[in-house]
Amino acid sequence: MSSVSRSTDANSPRFRVRPPANWMNDPNGPFRWGDRYHLFYQHNPDAPVHTNVHWGHASSPDLAHWDDHGIALRPTPDGPDEAGCWSGCVVDDGGVPTAVYSGIDHDHQGLSAICLAVTEDDGLQKWKQLPVPVVAGPPPGLDVTMFRDPFVFRFTGRRWALMGAGHADGTPSVLVYDCEDLYDWRFAGVLLDGRDPAAARAFGKRAIGWECPQLWATPGGDWVLAVALWDGDPLSTAYVTGRLVEQADGGPRFAAGTGGGPLDLGRDFYAPSVLQDTEPGRALLWGWSWESRPPEEVDRAGWSGVLTAPRVMDTHEDGTLRVVPAPELELLRAAVPFTAAPGPHRPLPLAYDLLVTARSAATVSLLRATSGAELTVRLDPASGTVTLDRTAWPRSRPDGTAPLVLPTPPGETLTVRILVDGSLLELFAGDRATATERVYRRDDDIAELTVTGMDVEVTGWELVPPNPA
Template sequence: MSRSTDAHSPRFRVRPPANWMNDPNGPFRWGGRHHLFYQHNPDAPVHANVHWGHASSPDLAHWDDHGIALRPTPGGPDEAGCWSGCVVDDGGVPTAVYSGIDHDHQGLSAICLAVAEDDGLQEWKQLPVPVVVGPPPGLDVTMFRDPFVFRFAGRRWALVGAGHADGTPSVLVYDCEDLYAWRFAGVLLDGRDAAAARAFGTRAIGWECPQMWETAGGDWVLAVALWDGDPLSTAYLTGHLVEEGDGGLRFVAGTGGLLDLGRDFYAPAVLQDTESGRALLWGWSWESRPREEVDHVGWSGVLTAPRVVDTHEDGTLRVVPAAELELLRAALPFTAAPGPHRPLPLSYDLLVTARSAATVSLLRAASGAELTVRLDPASGAVTLDRTAWPRSRPDGTAPLVLPTPPGETLTVRILVDGSLLELFAADRAMATERVYQRDDDVAELAVSGTDVEVTGWALVPPIPA
């Protein structure tokens, strides 16, 4: 992909060459490649004029940009934007299922379809009539968007994110075995559920971008983006699905919590990859620098690295970077030990293993303040301290703590690509943050501790498979 020359621009993650991007859409395996679509304004780095952009990869590491996949249809149900959705195999025909809005939408979308007209998924026919024109009657729905299609009990179902007039968020469910004839099948889960309230909190007035996947152990995970008029964060619940006697479907929730503990992650998208037996997850990382800087560089937003998500026996999330990301590593690693500092490249992959308390410094300000990751195996905590790098978003710069089970050894993986920092604490917690290196900052690795090992790799353009 052609990239901005802005030093903050990620070089190895999916984003368009310029202008705006937000939610990942429709991760899909087809023709031996992974396809990933995303919300995109091709004309400016602002959230407007929403199209679907498209990238694909043979290996989850090397991505090719394919430009626009879906665009608003003048006079059509998506005339004011092609918003979030998914891509499914409908009897051998790749089909996009997405939210379309018209100019009078008032927060309510129609569910639209588009069918691929080539094996590369670069040409699409957008159907002029939506399969669902709006929310079901009688539920006082004020937010209705982001369809996600999955299979359960031998049938095809779809989730739709919703919010209601009384402030209750929910996920609605449809039977869509026939992708061209949808039947409303009830409320899968709403904010009055006790497990959801514990895991998600009560601030959200709508649940966006619902995603669902089956774990290796047979449980199901529901992930949603929490919305209160502005993006908040993302959360998940582990549980099981129950068919109702009237043809409905219900989610019985158990354990849950925040999906990503960082402050720059939203709108998850999941691919249940049957070929590899994995569930792969991406998210959108927004800009947290001033608007005038975004306008100057001409781009905004990036997708995270692909993550493999599953659950532990207690139902909590298990998450690790996809193994294919190691294809980006330079042939020769670098190591670091307590003592001398060493320069860091703009993009790197760092593995830290500590058997006692240790600190890794990644960036040093002119004031002497440092961007640090502290590992404490005994207490079970990984702390990211970026207080010296203020944010434009009003959510503070306090140190971020990722909890892990106490133990003798603690392993952390740190992926840095330009301004995008992705932190994985063991396989228990993840955090996505944006850190913008200033002209007088020094990117260097420093390690302190008595029993810590650090191995790193510069990221290099991969050789396509």
């Protein structure tokens, strides 16, 4: 296997969180401690394949510029996490940052234990993994066949935890535990399951397990539950808005409302992870963007996977999500922007931030193949649609190449934000819909901006400087 430096690989994201080389998947434990944001992630330090899962660690003062700190958690020989440190979160337990995560042994069969690790320094770079799990496996009597990904939150002045689950009859669910004492957990019931009609509408009926459950409160008082949909393999992600209802004889239950649906409309987004950032009063969310190119190309590049840019999550009055890029991302913009008018081509850098505002139908082209085919984003304010067409850039994943359509309310003006970092493309249609896609630039592709339309404004910024190679 050969490894290509991210500074020379046109498809390598240089500004988003990922390790210098090899495999990464789920974001874990976003956490604010002192004057820095910390973000962990599943990571195989030895090869760009999904095995031997550790926790990697990065931190940032501003959500834009990240430093990688190498390994935080590693499998413990003969321990409850001997076969991998899977997804989880980080919490402040009486002034001690504590990782709460799924550990698996060699005989796990989809059932994890809930493990703890405590930090031994203020930089969160040294961790002590506890040898005995706080929960050895799923609760009895529920025929649980999938059990993983703890997420800790506060409600009614008490600490609770969610676990993603699936059951033998094919019903997915989110379980809830009382963990006010982080070292003494009590099963407190089912928060929500796939038999709930509102959940079925929001999440669909194909998934047999809900992974990576995430729950956060919005400034308006809504609660949002997001999950990763699993049917034996990762499918996609979804959310539902509603209320948390306190139960007299157990833990909270989720009363799903009318808002819900895909968390991201793209084909390359999974495993959401949220930080309830209390200082500015907002929820920040990251996802994992997997590779959609052939394994031999991944092996040749020597890396696999990247985390998305952080997104600020809120809800509209109708319960649907309001999603925008974190404003700190503007710190990456070059001091001098570039503009584009309908007509001439303009070269595009490897990483950029593009803002497009259209008052009538318009199209921006971002990449051109030697065949003449183009990667385009079409804005149609009258119909309230944003269409991403990348059919000329084939993918290895079996999910089709049809154009993606992002719906927004029809109106006089439509604004789109496009974040591109190497092969990672994140498209924000107003504040209503997002799509995460991987587009791999071929050697003979031409990256240039072309604009067509009668009433459209385009402003862009190259991203500078990148994270260290």
